[in-house]
Amino acid sequence: MGIARQEALAGYLFIAPAFLVFVVFVAGPMLAAFGFSLYKWDVFRAATFLGLDNYNRLFNDKRFFITFWNTIVYTLLEVPLNLLVALAVAMLINRRLHPALRYFLRTTYFFPVIISFVAVSILWRYLLISDPTFGLINFYFAKLGISPVPWTTSSRWVLRSIVLVNIWKTFGFNLVIFLAGLQNIPRHFYEAAEIDGANFGQKFWHITIPLLTPTIFFALVIEMLHAVQLFDTAYVLTQGGPGDASRPIVMYMYETGFQVFKMGYASAVAVMLFVVVMLLTLLQMRASRAWVYYMGE
Amino acid sequence: MSAKRLNRRDFLMTTGTVTGATLLAACAAPPAPQAADESGSDSDEMAEVVTLEFLYFGSAAMGENFDPIIAQWNEDHPTIQVKKTVVGGMTWGEYAQKVAVMIASGQDLDIIRMAIEGLRMFASKEIIHPIDDWIQRDGDKLDFGEFLEDVSPFFFEAGSYQGKQYGIPLAFNMMSVWYNTTIFEENGIDRPADDWTYDDFLAIATQLTQPPDQWGWVPWIGWFVGVIPHAFAYDTSPLTPDWNAANTGDPKFIEMMQFRQDLIHEYGVAPEVGAGENPRQKFFTGKVGMVPDMRNMVLEGTKAGFTDWDHVPWPQKYAQKYEVGTGFYCIPLESKHPEEAWQFMSTVVTGRAIAERKASIGYANQSRRSVSTDPDLYAIGPTHFAWVYEAVDAGMAQHAPSPPDYPEIEAIVNRYQASILSNEVSAEEGCLAAHDEIEEVIARREPGVTGM
Numbered sequence: 001m002g003i004a005r006q007e008a009l010a011g012y013l014f015i016a017p018a019f020l021v022f023v024v025f026v027a028g029p030m031l032a033a034f035g036f037s038l039y040k041w042d043v044f045r046a047a048t049f050l051g052l053d054n055y056n057r058l059f060n061d062k063r064f065f066i067t068f069w070n071t072i073v074y075t076l077l078e079v080p081l082n083l084l085v086a087l088a089v090a091m092l093i094n095r096r097l098h099p100a101l102r103y104f105l106r107t108t109y110f111f112p113v114i115i116s117f118v119a120v121s122i123l124w125r126y127l128l129i130s131d132p133t134f135g136l137i138n139f140y141f142a143k144l145g146i147s148p149v150p151w152t153t154s155s156r157w158v159l160r161s162i163v164l165v166n167i168w169k170t171f172g173f174n175l176v177i178f179l180a181g182l183q184n185i186p187r188h189f190y191e192a193a194e195i196d197g198a199n200f201g202q203k204f205w206h207i208t209i210p211l212l213t214p215t216i217f218f219a220l221v222i223e224m225l226h227a228v229q230l231f232d233t234a235y236v237l238t239q240g241g242p243g244d245a246s247r248p249i250v251m252y253m254y255e256t257g258f259q260v261f262k263m264g265y266a267s268a269v270a271v272m273l274f275v276v277v278m279l280l281t282l283l284q285m286r287a288s289r290a291w292v293y294y295m296g297e
Numbered sequence: 298m299s300a301k302r303l304n305r306r307d308f309l310m311t312t313g314t315v316t317g318a319t320l321l322a323a324c325a326a327p328p329a330p331q332a333a334d335e336s337g338s339d340s341d342e343m344a345e346v347v348t349l350e351f352l353y354f355g356s357a358a359m360g361e362n363f364d365p366i367i368a369q370w371n372e373d374h375p376t377i378q379v380k381k382t383v384v385g386g387m388t389w390g391e392y393a394q395k396v397a398v399m400i401a402s403g404q405d406l407d408i409i410r411m412a413i414e415g416l417r418m419f420a421s422k423e424i425i426h427p428i429d430d431w432i433q434r435d436g437d438k439l440d441f442g443e444f445l446e447d448v449s450p451f452f453f454e455a456g457s458y459q460g461k462q463y464g465i466p467l468a469f470n471m472m473s474v475w476y477n478t479t480i481f482e483e484n485g486i487d488r489p490a491d492d493w494t495y496d497d498f499l500a501i502a503t504q505l506t507q508p509p510d511q512w513g514w515v516p517w518i519g520w521f522v523g524v525i526p527h528a529f530a531y532d533t534s535p536l537t538p539d540w541n542a543a544n545t546g547d548p549k550f551i552e553m554m555q556f557r558q559d560l561i562h563e564y565g566v567a568p569e570v571g572a573g574e575n576p577r578q579k580f581f582t583g584k585v586g587m588v589p590d591m592r593n594m595v596l597e598g599t600k601a602g603f604t605d606w607d608h609v610p611w612p613q614k615y616a617q618k619y620e621v622g623t624g625f626y627c628i629p630l631e632s633k634h635p636e637e638a639w640q641f642m643s644t645v646v647t648g649r650a651i652a653e654r655k656a657s658i659g660y661a662n663q664s665r666r667s668v669s670t671d672p673d674l675y676a677i678g679p680t681h682f683a684w685v686y687e688a689v690d691a692g693m694a695q696h697a698p699s700p701p702d703y704p705e706i707e708a709i710v711n712r713y714q715a716s717i718l719s720n721e722v723s724a725e726e727g728c729l730a731a732h733d734e735i736e737e738v739i740a741r742r743e744p745g746v747t748g749m
Contacts (some may be wrong), residue, residue, distance in 0.1 A: 043423040051643035083309045131568035133509045134579050141507065152571030241518075241572035245717035259394050260705040 010030065030274065036267035043261055054268035064269065066244045067252040070159065072250060075227040079161045082223055083216065084172035085167055091208075093175075094182045102120050110172035116167065117232035124165045125237050128152055145240055150236050155245030162246055168228065171231075174219045181215030182208070213292040221284055228277055293296075307708060327329040335679055339488070346550055347634050349407040351381045352399075354392045354590045359660060360385070361644075366650050370641060377637045379408075389414040389521070389622070390704055400424055400629055401748040407638040411627045413455050413699045414521070414707075420458035421628065421701035426628040427461040440647035447665040449689050455623035455696050455714040464625025469686050470591035471694065472526040472620040473608040480505060480586050480605075491610045491684060495530070495556070498587075502566035505586030513566040513586045515576035516557060518715050520707040521576060521697050522589055525620045527553050529695050532616035535710050535735070540748025543726045543735035546712065549615065555724035562720050565660060572715045580606075592685070594662040595678040599743050607679040610688060621665065621694040662686070681731050700748040702738050709734045 038055050041047035058064050070131035093105050095136055114121060129135030138148040153162040189207050198206070209216075230248040240247030249269065257266030351367070353360050360383030367379045384392060393415025394694055400406060403541065410417065419425045435441045448466055456464035468669055474489075481488070484504055489497055502513030517523045528534050533549035537541065544550060559566045570576070576588040581603040590608070593703060611619050626642040628635050644650060651668055659677040663669045669686045712728040722730075 016460065021431075041399070042422070044424055128571075130571065130575060131512075133512065133568060133584055134582070150569065152574075153569040155716075155721055190623075236573070239572035239617075239711075239715075240720050241712065241715035242719040243712055245721075250496075255708065258390075258398060259708065260702075261394075261397065 024127035030150075030287070031268045033267040033274075034055050036264050037271050039264040041070065041263045043263055047264070050264065054265050058263065058268050058272060063244060063247075063252060064249075064272075067247045067249045070244070070247060071230060071249045074159055075160065075224060078166055079220065080280070081163065082167045082171050083174055083219055086171045086219070087178050087212075089171070090175050090178035092177055092184055094179060106176065109175050112169045113172045115169070118236055119234055120169045121165065121233045124134070124161075124168075125152075128161055128165075130136075130154075153242060155242055158242065158246040162237060165233055165237060170223075172225065177215055177219050178212070181212045187213045189208045210293050211295060214294055215283075217288050217292045218296050221281065224280065224284070225277070228273070228280075300521045300534065301338070301574055311507060321573050333477050334363060336716075344532065345376070347377050347637050349377060349379045349634055349638055350405050350444055351379050351408045351641070352396065352406050352410060353381055353383050353412045354385065354389070354412075355383065356367070356385045356596065357383055358371065358600070359383075362660075366645055369650075375638075377634075377640065379641055388519075388706055392468070393418060394704060397422075397424070397617050403631075405631075405633065406629050407632040408642055409627050409629060409635050410624060412624045413622050413697055414703055415699075416625060416627070416653055417699055417701045417749065418459045418703055420463045422629055422742075426630055426632070426635055428465065428628065429462045431643070432462060433644055438502055438643075439651065441643045442466065443613050443648060444643075444646045444665065447667050449664070449666065449686075451621075451663045451689055451694055451696075452623050455621070456625045458701075459749065464627045465646060467624050467626055468661040468663050469623045470593055470662060471688070472589060473569055473610055474587050474684075475580065475590040475679070476587045476607045477580070477585065478607050479582065479583070480511070484586075488607060488681070489612070493609070494616060495612050495614045499560075502560070502587065503564065505565045509567070511584050511586065512579075514560060515579050515585050515588050516567050517576050517589050518570060518572050518574070518711060518718060518719060520710060520729065521620065521622055522591075523716055524557075524710055525697055526589060526611050527557060529618040529620050530611055530614045531618060532614070532618070534698055535731070536698045536700065536719060536748065540698055542739060543732045545731035545735065547623075551725050551728045554615070554714070554728055558717050558720060558724050561718060572711070592662045593660065593679065596732075601734060604680075607681055609681070610684065611695075617693055618695045619688055619693050620697050621689065622697045622699075624661075634673060666690075675728065700739075701746050702705055702742065705738045706735050709738070713717065717739070 027233075038049060038051060038056075039047040039235055040050050089109060093102055093109075097105075126134075127136045130148060130150045130153045132138040132142040132148050133147070135151070137151070141148055150157050152158055185208065189211070190203055193203050193207060202243060229250055230252040231254065232247050234246050235254075238246040240251055250273070253266050253269040253273065256262050256269060300426075329521070351415065353363060355388060362379060367381055371378050382514065384395060388394070389412040393411065396406070396409055396415065397419070411425075411427075416425075420427075432445070452466035453462060456462060456466055477487075480618075486501055486504065489501070505511060505513035519683055524535065528550060531549045531553040533544065533547045533553065535545050535550065537544050538734050544658075563567055576585065577590055577594055577597065580588045580590070580594075581598060581601045583603070583605065610617075626645075628642070630637045632638055644663075651663070651665065658677045665672075666686055668674055670683050672683075675682045709731050713722070713731040715722050716722045717727040
């Protein structure tokens with residue numbers, strides 16, 4: 001066996017475990033979902049082939065579009081707000097603080113990330129009870145003379161409540177990413193700008209942001225993928241209500257599959273979600289060429 | 298032999314073939330569950346030890362109540378051992394869905410605790426055993442025969458589908474109005490009469506409401522705990538009496554939902570609640586006069602140190618009917634040991650087994666009349682308890698509607714109920730929209746599937 005062949009074989013052997021895991025646990029189920037989407041199947045009895053009927057039904061399903069729209073609205077609210085909060089706090093922490101204080105703040109903000117979504121949602125469910133007799137936040141609002149906010153009982157507020165909870169829960173992750181990105185920006189860029197008389201805003205817009213774009217892009221992609229998969233918080237905090245006002249597409253998919261056992265239809269929803277997420281990600285990748293700046297390129 | 302270089306193309310072709318095969322497999326019809334092994338794996342001559350998988354629904358504390366019975370059984374039956382798994386922290390409907398998924402994914406289960414909410418779904422999908430032959434065979438055995446005589450036929454009716462019996466009734470819950478005895482006393486209000494009306498109820502709720510410190514009533518968004526007890530009092534239901542058609546468009550149903558909306562937004566005697574909020578926990582704070590609830594509140598309340606309670610039958614509007622949900626033991630069709638499972642099930646309902654878990658009896662209404670009316674066993678919990686079984690015997694109990702498509706119908710009603718109680722839609726608009734959606738669900742029933 002030639003050296004080139006041995007090297008190739010070694011390389012493929014090294015990637016084989018990861019590749020196998022990908023095929024079995026990612027690609028396989030994805031393909032299976034595509035297969036199931038062509039059937040009527042309730043998991044108890046043999047499936048019936050429907051062809052594309054599930055997809056036809058999907059395009060006439062009002063709730064599919066409502067829940068999809070909820071997911072889009074949530075994503076458009078949560079992702080930019082989350083990144084803005086994380087960036088703002090990262091910049092505050094990145095200032096010349098005592099290392100112990102910086103470590104403390106970083107740990108404090110990161111702490112909610114390690115708590116499960118369900119535990120966080122249960123906790124917030126109690127905080128966000130709309131009635132000030134039982135809801136802690138509205139209780140203090142009432143003390144301050146502020147009208148109670150119908151956090152979970154009004155369709156105007158309910159998605160915002162989920163956004164609030166999820167930003168509290170996850171912005172610490174982006175904070176750490178931004179902090180790492182900020183610390184990678186060479187100091188001499190700022191020193192040179194200061195010599196030229198640049199103020200804070202100029203340094204921020206012309207040095208920090210451009211050099212942070214790869215980090216922002218990474219955080220944006222990851223956060224968007226998280227956002228479109230919204231499930232736990234909505235399921236525990238609002239159960240998708242009132243009505244369908246806070247029901248995301250993944251929850252609709254779960255309910256269709258595991259509560260009413262329409263696995264074929266739920267798989268069709270999953271396939272559509274996959275297509276949309278893939279298109280969005282490709283769009284982001286393509287658009288990134290226009291605004292992401294990599295040092296050294 | 299010439300060595301062929303393994304290049305990227307070869308690798309991709311190989312993996313493409315594997316992936317393609319997976320795709321083909323995926324596109325093939327998903328498998329139907331295998332039929333249970335009729336011969337049974339325990340037919341060997343040797344005394345093989347059989348382990349029965351018993352799935353119990355309830356809190357860990359309630360599950361522990363069964364331990365003495367199981368320990369005794371395991372000692373008495375060395376070749377039939379019972380292993381209990383407790384599942385809790387969800388509604389009966391969610392539990393039924395979980396069990397269905399467990400069975401579909403091939404998990405071994407021999408005895409499952411099931412409520413009326415899931416029984417017909419399971420029966421219609423043929424995933425639990427009809428038990429008529431066993432009841433017939435063992436009906437004249439001393440202990441089991443005594444059990445059959447002691448249980449109201451109402452509870453057996455709850456466990457039947459299309460004329461076949463699928464579950465042994467174990468316990469039940471009746472929705473009633475639970476009130477804070479201290480708050481009632483402080484406000485000079487006596488225990489309402491058993492035949493009190495919605496006008497009485499509204500008057501008391503109004504008197505007890507002192508926002509923001511105290512509410513007269515806290516509603517519950519849900520099927521069993523929310524909409525059904527009110528519907529029965531209004532002599533209506535979300536489904537027709539045979540559970541074969543939608544009925545939320547019924548003027549009485551709309552009137553009932555309007556009243557529930559008005560309790561919050563017109564009369565101001567109840568707070569707005571979000572889906573998933575539980576009035577029971579609010580009741581335990583001592584800031585609520587009355588809540589809709591059931592006997593299984595007793596365990597939670599006792600643990601929380603709250604015992605300022607009593608309960609009274611649901612008030613009447615056009616009818617004096619009380620909602621009941623019954624719990625059963627069932628045997629999955631996939632069980633490899635149905636005979637042994639039946640032996641266990643028919644033993645734990647006997648008088649001896651009941652005596653063994655005497656301390657925990659009062660945490661639920663037992664299907665046995667002699668137990669449910671025994672003051673010794675019901676010393677914990679509210680003072681008044683005997684009226685519950687008396688109402689069953691008097692024909693005032695009515696089964697919670699639970700057709701085979703219950704999960705889907707419940708979800709529709711709960712969705713619109715939340716919107717109505719939040720004043721997002723009018724009662725009429727919500728009820729009519731729910732009506733149309735329920736009709737669509739029922740129209741999609743498989744041939745041969747009926748409501749009850």
